[in-house]
Amino acid sequence: EIVLTQSPGTLSLSPGERAALSCRASQSVRSAYLAWYQQKPGQAPRLLIYGASSRATGIPDRFSGSGSGTDFTLTISRLEPEDCAVYYCQQYGDSPPRFTFGPGTKVHIK
Amino acid sequence: QLQLQESGPRLVKPSETLSLTCTVSGDSVSSRGSSWAWIRQPPGEGLEWIGSMFYSGSAYYNPSLRSRVTISVDTSKNQFSLKLISVTAADTAVYYCARQESEFDYWGLGSLVTVSS
Numbered sequence: 001e002i003v004l005t006q007s008p009g010t011l012s013l014s015p016g017e018r019a020a021l022s023c024r025a026s027q028s029v030r031s032a033y034l035a036w037y038q039q040k041p042g043q044a045p046r047l048l049i050y051g052a053s054s055r056a057t058g059i060p061d062r063f064s065g066s067g068s069g070t071d072f073t074l075t076i077s078r079l080e081p082e083d084c085a086v087y088y089c090q091q092y093g094d095s096p097p098r099f100t101f102g103p104g105t106k107v108h109i110k
Numbered sequence: 111q112l113q114l115q116e117s118g119p120r121l122v123k124p125s126e127t128l129s130l131t132c133t134v135s136g137d138s139v140s141s142r143g144s145s146w147a148w149i150r151q152p153p154g155e156g157l158e159w160i161g162s163m164f165y166s167g168s169a170y171y172n173p174s175l176r177s178r179v180t181i182s183v184d185t186s187k188n189q190f191s192l193k194l195i196s197v198t199a200a201d202t203a204v205y206y207c208a209r210q211e212s213e214f215d216y217w218g219l220g221s222l223v224t225v226s227s
Binding site for chain 2 (some may be wrong): 003012017037044045046047050051056072088090092096098099100101102103104110
């Protein structure tokens with residue numbers, strides 16, 4: 001079973017700053033099968049990035065994903081107050097089919 | 111616009127069965143290539159995949175829950191369902207239904223189910 005580790009656990013930054021969130025896998029993950037979500041309090045998660053680097057519909061271009069193998073990064077280039085949320089990475093393994101989520105990174109806007 | 115809505119009892123007694131239904135609008139649960147999933151989130155914790163019904167008609171489950179979970183599809187009602195037997199307090203969570211590819215692109219709003227006597 002692939003385990004995802006996210007760091008840092010919490011990130012506290014000011015508006016306009018750049019945030020880099022890390023997702024590390026215990027085994028290599030196919031880039032096509034790595035996604036990122038944003039979850040605000042009391043809301044369902046929202047898909048931000050799929051295929052490691054493709055933005056989902058309606059996602060602003062300040063969100064970008066990169067990485068391959070076991071190391072992936074979600075970058076928020078210019079933080080806005082509404083980016084205050086928990087961000088999760090997720091991988092899909094197809095033999096057998098299985099999904100796992102990372103524990104999340106909480107982003108706090110000062 | 112695809113929408114998903116969870117429904118079912120919000121309170122379940124220990125050792126009983128949790129049953130939830132997800133009603134889909136804007137897509138067909140039987141359309142080619144569409145797969146459907148259940149995900150849960152205990153209060154204050156992270157996300158856990160419960161299981162999925164793939165477009166092939168095969169269901170796959172989280173190994174940690176496999177012995178207690180069943181996911182099924184009702185094409186006549188455009189719904190899919192979750193049954194979790196022998197629940198304990200550890201099964202208290204917000205339960206989400208979602209459309210699935212290799213990621214989850216559409217989610218329901220979630221339904222908080224509490225296991226308590």
